[in-house]
Amino acid sequence: MRKKIVLIPAGFIAVILVAIIAFLLVKASQVNAGREETNALLDRTVFPKLANIGSINTLSVLPIIDFLAENEDLRTEPGVSYLVRADDTTILMDVGYNAGEEHPSPLLQNMKALNVKLSDIDMIFISHLHVDHLGGMREMKKGEFSLSRGPVKLGEIPVYAPSPLRPSEWNSGPKVRVLSEPTVIAPGIVSTGPIPRFLFLVGKTDEQVLALNLKGKGIVLVIGCGHPTVERIIQRAKMLFDQPIYAVIGGLHFPVKGGRGNLGPINVQYIVGADRAPWRGLDEADVDHAIEAIRKERISILSLSPHDSSDWSLERFHRAFQNEWVDLKVGKELLL
Ligand SMILES: [Zn+2]
Numbered sequence: 001m002r003k004k005i006v007l008i009p010a011g012f013i014a015v016i017l018v019a020i021i022a023f024l025l026v027k028a029s030q031v032n033a034g035r036e037e038t039n040a041l042l043d044r045t046v047f048p049k050l051a052n053i054g055s056i057n058t059l060s061v062l063p064i065i066d067f068l069a070e071n072e073d074l075r076t077e078p079g080v081s082y083l084v085r086a087d088d089t090t091i092l093m094d095v096g097y098n099a100g101e102e103h104p105s106p107l108l109q110n111m112k113a114l115n116v117k118l119s120d121i122d123m124i125f126i127s128h129l130h131v132d133h134l135g136g137m138r139e140m141k142k143g144e145f146s147l148s149r150g151p152v153k154l155g156e157i158p159v160y161a162p163s164p165l166r167p168s169e170w171n172s173g174p175k176v177r178v179l180s181e182p183t184v185i186a187p188g189i190v191s192t193g194p195i196p197r198f199l200f201l202v203g204k205t206d207e208q209v210l211a212l213n214l215k216g217k218g219i220v221l222v223i224g225c226g227h228p229t230v231e232r233i234i235q236r237a238k239m240l241f242d243q244p245i246y247a248v249i250g251g252l253h254f255p256v257k258g259g260r261g262n263l264g265p266i267n268v269q270y271i272v273g274a275d276r277a278p279w280r281g282l283d284e285a286d287v288d289h290a291i292e293a294i295r296k297e298r299i300s301i302l303s304l305s306p307h308d309s310s311d312w313s314l315e316r317f318h319r320a321f322q323n324e325w326v327d328l329k330v331g332k333e334l335l336l
């Protein structure tokens with residue numbers, strides 16, 4: 001049988017290419033303007049030191065969802081969900097990706113394998129409203145979050161979010177409170193408040209960081225994607241706290257020389273996760289700048305998420321912080 005060859009007119013291809021280039025140039029000019037505006041806003045933003053933040057005596061962070069796992073029985077995803085146990089308060093920070101729209105979700109499967117019960121969770125802390133932290137693409141589009149794509153029994157526990165958010169039909173119990181500024185949630189448990197950044201293609205993104213005041217040691221920062229940049233996160237922490245920064249845990253968003261969950265050859269995290277057009281994207285100098293910013297704080301523990309940083313970037317941080325480095329893997333509990 002003869003194959004039918006469909007010829008696409010050269011003129012049509014040229015029109016499509018011009019349209020794509022025009023779109024990217026418009027987006028590039030928007031991100032340039034947005035970056036300047038957001039940086040000016042952050043330079044003007046001043047919060048007083050938080051009074052009476054209280055402290056906690058014991059702290060652990062158990063990654064339940066991330067890109068690497070302690071053993072192959074645990075599910076992995078380019079997403080985040082961490083169980084933070086601060087004295088007798090248990091916080092679920094972010095609810096994973098669930099890219100396959102599964103029920104039970106990888107989050108629920110790993111919770112079961114790690115002997116974590118839904119009834120253990122006292123509160124949910126959502127770092128920012130991205131697909132890999134809200135439990136799915138549908139959730140992100142609808143401004144919702146889901147622990148799974150089927151019924152999940154959660155009580156009327158509080159959810160702390162940096163922007164308006166609703167629980168999905170699958171987990172309708174929790175009550176969302178939007179935090180628009182730095183807030184003491186419970187003794188020793190603090191939200192830095194939203195730190196904005198204007199990202200290419202997606203626009204202004206508010207991200208909050210979970211800060212815990214560990215008695216005798218200092219502030220532990222647990223970060224979702226790290227879009228605001230670690231430099232801005234440290235700046236906010238120093239504005240709010242007298243205590244030194246003791247540990248930095250979580251995502252810093254460095255998909256440099258590689259990414260996670262690529263769409264074919266396209267490194268999606270590289271394109272959408274920074275406040276620059278991709279042809280001026282994140283590079284080695286950005287990683288080294290972040291390393292210097294962290295080094296100045298003389299932290300004791302650095303444990304970075306592989307969900308939004310490449311092996312190359314993680315290796316560079318690891319080499320710079322040989323004594324402070326702890327691998328971040330699903331199932332590996334970090335005792336602080
Ligand atoms: Zn992320």
Ligand SMILES: [Zn+2]
Pocket residue numbers: 128130225227
């Ligand atoms: Zn993100």
